[in-house]
Every structure is written in structure tokens, then in C-alpha cells.
Amino acid sequence: xxxxxxxxxxxxxxxxxxxxxxxxxxxxxxxxxxxxxxxxxxxxxxxxxxxxxxxxxxxxxxxxxxxxxxxxxxxxxxxxxxxxxxxxxxxxxxxxxxxxxxxxxxxxxxxxxxxxxxxxxxxxxxxxxxxxxxxxxxxxxxxxxxxxxxxxxxxxxxxxxxxxxxxxxxxxxxxxxxxxxxxxxxxxxxxxxxxxxxxxxxxxxxxxxxxxxxxxxxxxxxxxxxxxxxxxx
Numbered sequence: 001x002x003x004x005x006x007x008x009x010x011x012x013x014x015x016x017x018x019x020x021x022x023x024x025x026x027x028x029x030x031x032x033x034x035x036x037x038x039x040x041x042x043x044x045x046x047x048x049x050x051x052x053x054x055x056x057x058x059x060x061x062x063x064x065x066x067x068x069x070x071x072x073x074x075x076x077x078x079x080x081x082x083x084x085x086x087x088x089x090x091x092x093x094x095x096x097x098x099x100x101x102x103x104x105x106x107x108x109x110x111x112x113x114x115x116x117x118x119x120x121x122x123x124x125x126x127x128x129x130x131x132x133x134x135x136x137x138x139x140x141x142x143x144x145x146x147x148x149x150x151x152x153x154x155x156x157x158x159x160x161x162x163x164x165x166x167x168x169x170x171x172x173x174x175x176x177x178x179x180x181x182x183x184x185x186x187x188x189x190x191x192x193x194x195x196x197x198x199x200x201x202x203x204x205x206x207x208x209x210x211x212x213x214x215x216x217x218x219x220x221x222x223x224x225x226x227x228x229x230x231x232x233x
Contacts, residue, residue, distance in 0.1 A: 001086040006095045009077050013070035013099035017106025017123055020113050021062040022047045029055040035116055038215075042110070043118035045153045048217065060122055064140075067103050067126025074099035097190040100127035104194070108201065119201040121157040124194045128164050132183045135171075135191065139164030151216040154205035161198040165191040 022042035026034040030051035038046045044063065048056035077083060078092045088095075104120040104127065121143060128136030139160045147156030168183050168191045175182050199206075208214035 002083070002088050002091055005077060005083050005086070005088060006091060006098060009070075009074035009095045009099040010102040012073055012077075013102035014106040015111075016066045016070050016073075017103035017108075018110040018112050018117075019062075019066065019106075020110050020117070021066070022059040022118065023113065025055045025059045025062075026051045035113065040116075041118045042107075042113070042116070043120075044122055045217065046118075049215075063107065063118070063122035064126035064129070066107060067100055067123040067128075068130045070099040070103035071096045071127055071130035093184045093186040096131060097186050100124075100131065100190060101193070103127060104197065119157070119198065121161070121198060124161060124198065125164070128168075128191065128194070131187050131190070132168060132171075132180055134178050134180065135164045135168045135183070135187075138167055148217060152205075152209060152214055153217055154202045154214060155209060158199055158202055158206075161191075161195040165195040 020042055022044070023034045026032045026047055032050050034040075034042055034046055034050060038049045040046075044056050044060040047059040074095045075092065078088045078095045104123045106117075107123045108117045108120045109115040110117040125136050125140040125143065128139055130136070141160075142163045143153075143156045143160030145156065146159050147153035150156065165188075168188050170176065171178065172183050172185065172188045205214055
């Protein structure tokens with residue numbers, strides 16, 4: 001029965017993550033199909049390029065909330081009296097990280113967008129905020145701070161995800177309690193897999209950064225053409 005509950009939390013997480021916030025917001029603010037412009041991704045950076053700062057800020061908040069809600073709902077389900085009676089206690093942390101991973105998967109491959117989506121950065125940071133907020137907060141600050149400082153959000157995203165993982169790993173190994181209990185191993189593994197995932201999802205950006213062709217924050221989309229290797233938008 002516990003396995004069934006874990007599967008339910010993962011499905012809920014995936015459906016939450018699949019909600020195409022960026023697409024809906026871009027249509028509302030700019031009458032634009034986000035999948036057909038810029039990078040073709042549904043995340044905050046592409047919303048910023050196509051629909052402006054207010055739309056991007058709203059998309060960012062909602063994408064973060066998808067991760068927060070996935071973890072929160074999973075915890076609530078696994079802490080019900082029914083779940084505890086079924087022996088859920090040892091599996092709560094696992095259910096939370098699986099729900100978080102499912103939300104990121106849904107954001108990146110949304111069932112509502114024929115399995116297209118974003119790169120999962122905001123939803124990862126939202127998940128980390130709900131799991132162990134100091135790591136999520138520091139990671140998020142790195143994403144936004146470095147992204148806007150360098151004008152390359154892809155660079156900030158990779159460094160932010162890696163920083164969050166290193167912080168969680170250090171707290172776990174050194175048994176550090178920072179306004180929280182020592183993070184469990186499940187959270188550390190999740191953060192590690194999240195950092196690897198973000199790196200893989202940005203491999204095309206990394207190549208463009210190396211070649212000096214990566215688009216900077218603030219550059220407007222000039223044509224309604226999805227990015228390709230020869231057209232890196």
C-alpha cells in the first residue's frame with residue numbers, strides 16, 4: 001500500500017509540473033506561442049524575451065511553486081493517518097524527492113504540450129526550497145544573481161544547481177544543522193541528480209557559451225523561429 005501512495009504522489013507531482021505556466025502567461029501577455037519563438041522552451045528566460053519582465057516574474061514564481069507544491073503534497077499524503085498505518089514513515093523522504101523529480105520531469109516534458117517544455121531550473125529550486133530551504137535559497141540566489149550579473153541565465157542555472165548540491169552534501173557529511181535538521185541522504189542524492197540534469201539540459205547552451213554565440217538576457221526575439229544548431233536563439 002505504501003508503494004501505491006508513493007506512485008500517487010509521483011503522478012500528482014508530474015501533473016503539477018506539466019502545467020505549462022510559461023506558455024499560458026506568454027499567450028496572455030504577448031499573444032505569443034512560446035514553443036515557436038526563441039529557444040522554444042517554456043521557462044522564465046524565454047518568457048522574458050518574448051513577453052517582458054512582469055510575465056517572466058510571474059512565470060518564475062509559478063514554476064517555483066510547482067516544485068514546492070509537489071513536495072508539500074507528497075509530505076501531506078505520506079503523513080496522513082492512513083499512510084502511517086500502512087507503514088509510510090520510513091518512506092516519506094523518498095516520496096518527497098520522487099514527487100519533486102516527477103514535477104521537474106513534467107515541466108521539461110509536459111503531457112499537455114506533447115512532451116515539450118522547459119529546462120526545469122525553477123521547479124528544481126522550488127523543490128529544494130520545500131525539501132531543505134537553505135540549499136534552495138542559496139541555489140536560487142546563484143541562479144538569478146549570476147544569471148543577471150553575467151547576462152547568461154544558462155550559466156547561472158548550472159552554477160546554482162551545482163552550488164545547491166555541494167551545500168547539501170557538505171551539510172550531510174559535516175552534520176551541519178542550519179535552522180534545519182541535518183538533511184537526509186535522499187535529499188543529497190536528489191540534489192546531485194538535479195545538478196546533473198540541469199547540466200545535461202543546458203548542454204546546447206554550454207556549447208554556445210564556449211563558441212561565444214549564447215544569447216544574453218535582454219536580447220529580444222526577432223523572428224518566430226525555434227532555436228536550432230544553426231539558429232541558436
